[in-house]
Amino acid sequence: MILDLVDTHAHLHFPEFAGDLEAVLERARAAGVRCMVTIGTDVESSRAAVALAGREPDVWAAVGIHPHAAGLADEARLAEIERLAAAPRVVAIGETGLDFFRLLSPRDAQERAFRAQLALARRLRKPVLVHCRDAHEETLAILAEVPVGEAGGIMHCFSGDTAIARRCLDLGLLISLAGPVTYPKARALPEVAKVVPADRLVVETDCPFLPPQPYRGKRNEPAYLAVTAARVAELRAEPLEELASRMSENARTLLRLR
Numbered sequence: 001m002i003l004d005l006v007d008t009h010a011h012l013h014f015p016e017f018a019g020d021l022e023a024v025l026e027r028a029r030a031a032g033v034r035c036m037v038t039i040g041t042d043v044e045s046s047r048a049a050v051a052l053a054g055r056e057p058d059v060w061a062a063v064g065i066h067p068h069a070a071g072l073a074d075e076a077r078l079a080e081i082e083r084l085a086a087a088p089r090v091v092a093i094g095e096t097g098l099d100f101f102r103l104l105s106p107r108d109a110q111e112r113a114f115r116a117q118l119a120l121a122r123r124l125r126k127p128v129l130v131h132c133r134d135a136h137e138e139t140l141a142i143l144a145e146v147p148v149g150e151a152g153g154i155m156h157c158f159s160g161d162t163a164i165a166r167r168c169l170d171l172g173l174l175i176s177l178a179g180p181v182t183y184p185k186a187r188a189l190p191e192v193a194k195v196v197p198a199d200r201l202v203v204e205t206d207c208p209f210l211p212p213q214p215y216r217g218k219r220n221e222p223a224y225l226a227v228t229a230a231r232v233a234e235l236r237a238e239p240l241e242e243l244a245s246r247m248s249e250n251a252r253t254l255l256r257l258r
């Protein structure tokens, strides 16, 4: 059985993959990953994401400034993100959002950069890829104030409970599940995997981070997406092949991966 998978959130242009990217992409293709979106986290990394998407026919790019780098999100850098967003294979703005867990940038800088990128995504009519860690109330409040609009967006590496998931859906976002849904200690995520409507669900690796259960402690890569998809299918008691295709269709429609 060859699956049809889309990795909606990867960082393939990160240095972790510099030594063996071709092999990583080959394993992804062999595992049924037909499209991968490589996500920028600051200006430099967004530029690298665009360059990689220009070289590989099944890799697309997103450009943005991660909350960790939000302290550096001045006007010039945001203008550079806007310029990069005009490149042909850029399908979304992000990742952007709030991360009050590691708090590597001050809260006000994170909120400013998030608002600015939400406004940019709206202006460009592109979906937005939202990162949210230990900041659900604040993130949802900003999304209520600056809605994603018709282009929509994805709550990436979803880490909330079913109530938060419903609020994200109401705000026009898809829910993306990553490796943590496979962890034996996951409490809320298996419930979330069950309740999100099939047309609002996608999966991702967030590689090189957060590998699914059998690969914990190792570098994550897109080929492992099948493990996460299989766990989600098991939780939903749905056939894997069908669910994978459905989630890939959701991703292709939102991100216009054609």
Ligand SMILES: [Zn+2]
Pocket: 095, 131, 132, 156, 157
């Ligand atoms: Zn993230």
Ligand SMILES: [Zn+2]
Pocket: 009, 011, 039, 095, 206
């Ligand atoms: Zn990420």
